Amino acid sequence: MSDLLLARAAALDAADPLAQHRDRFITPEGSDLLSYLDGNSLGRPLEATARLMDEFIRDQWGGRLIRGWTDGWLEWPLTLGDRLGAVALGAAAGQTVIADSTTVLIYKLARAAVDARPGRRKVVLDTDNFPTDRYVLEGIAASHDLTLTWISTDPGTGIQPSQVADVIDEDTALVLFSHVAYRSGWLADVAEINRIAHEAGALTMWDLCHSAGSVPISLDDWGVDLAVGCTYKYLNGGPGAPAFAYLRRELQDSVRQPIQGWMGHRASFEMGHGYEAASGIRGMLSGTPPILAMVPLHANLDMLAEAGIEAVRAKSLLLTGYVLEIADAWLAPHGVEVVSPREAERRGGHVTLRRAGFEQFLEPLWDSGVIPDYRRPDGLRIGPAPLSTSFAEVYQGLSVLRDLVEKHR
Known part of the structure; x- marks a missing residue:
């Protein structure tokens, strides 16, 4: 099953019309980030944002000063x-x-x-x-x-x-x-x-x-x-x-x-x-x-x-649908419940998984470079952001979660 899910991630990434946007986000050199699954809490920064901030501070704020208000x-x-x-x-x-x-x-x-x-x-x-x-x-x-x-x-x-x-x-x-x-x-x-x-x-x-x-x-x-x-x-x-x-x-x-x-x-x-x-x-x-x-x-x-909100939504549904596939295959046998709607028309951009004791998993997940977030009681939110998250990243992050769940039966 793991091989099939990995192959599905590779196929989905290969067919992703928004894949080129991932390279526009900042990933610090030497970062231990393996899987960022919290785009529904805080989005990642763009390289363009860093450039615009520098230009604004140096040229507009630094150069124009108070005249910027009338600019x-x-x-x-x-x-x-x-x-x-x-x-x-x-x-x-x-x-x-x-x-x-x-x-x-x-x-x-x-x-x-x-x-x-x-x-x-x-x-x-x-x-x-x-x-x-x-x-x-x-x-x-x-x-x-x-x-x-x-x-x-x-x-x-x-x-x-x-x-x-x-x-x-x-x-x-x-x-x-x-x-x-x-x-x-x-x-x-x-x-x-x-x-x-x-x-x-x-x-x-x-x-x-x-x-x-x-x-x-x-x-x-x-x-x-x-x-x-x-x-x-x-x-x-x-x-x-x-x-x-x-x-x-x-x-x-x-x-x-x-x-x-x-x-x-x-x-x-x-x-x-x-x-x-x-x-x-x-x-x-x-x-x-x-x-x-x-x-x-x-x-x-x-x-x-440039991407278009409809294309973003289409990928979002594929991402959260893929999360549901993995949850059913790997996590449900260990008592993990999907709280979120399974019907695409009623599901937003994240999936919440629930199991007693999930709070204790947050620190080891973060230490492993996997970042979801936690909401009481016992809810782990998986929030892949369509413009910055790959299907392989979802696979990697939930693989670490699966290992933790199996270890703490």
Whole structure:
């Protein structure tokens, strides 16, 4: 079986139309990295990113200094937002902005959404969403006398439209879910959940952190109202890279974010008395844009545009399908359970494996040059990134995991 799986990896790599992109990523000389399987947590850096960062520091920051703001830096949150919207989000121009962290943007958009539905006291969310989403909504609910309606979700199946239909009503202001569940990789039916929410007059908000750059997204066509996502996973923006926010054009005159800073003012450099929100998506800005942290996005959006999100998704499904093949052949006999969906149409870009005691495997895996990540309870996430991960790399990494599982029966 091992020979067959190895031969399959070789065949898949030989037929991979995205294989040439792997050489664009940085692999330090003498690195002990054998298999990086955590692209769903932190993407690898591009060689082009290193060059752009050096050029920016030396030429733009070092050469232009404060004049860089009038050279175009001030427009980066909008121009990069538009480009991200076109390349990865299915969003027309003028609806996406790069700014702040994911947590701050979730707060800004969720606060704005509930304020835009006065008199409605209910917010719907699920028990297995990422902690930040839940914590932010708990804080907003406490300060605004709102009621949180929790939907209990099975980590293996994720949020279902029928569950939303069972709890939503005319008192619901907002529903917030993840497009791809961070634990299991469950891919939600965004369009159908939006339809159900809109029939009740509620606004919809989606966390795109585990789908942006990995799964095709159609925010405009799906009728999404608000969305937030990070850029350091499949978009390879780097540790702590700024997040992005989407606000549907039709809502931009009525939905106002709560952190009123100078960059969201209609005329930032007038510095006058009283806040007057800028029109359009610029009104989502608050403070000075994180320009240096945006530089890597230029390189990755170039590569993603060249590769095409549909091709990325096709390889992602092959990669995660290959993970399932190996898990069934090597790991299932030793009590390892696949938590993630097996149906391709419901599976995001990673596969979660579960077995009691998996936490103790993390250190020996890392020591062996194999890097997945761990999520409690007992979940090992295998997240191959289509543009940087080969099938042989998946084979090598899961071979080490198999040996550990057999050793610790």
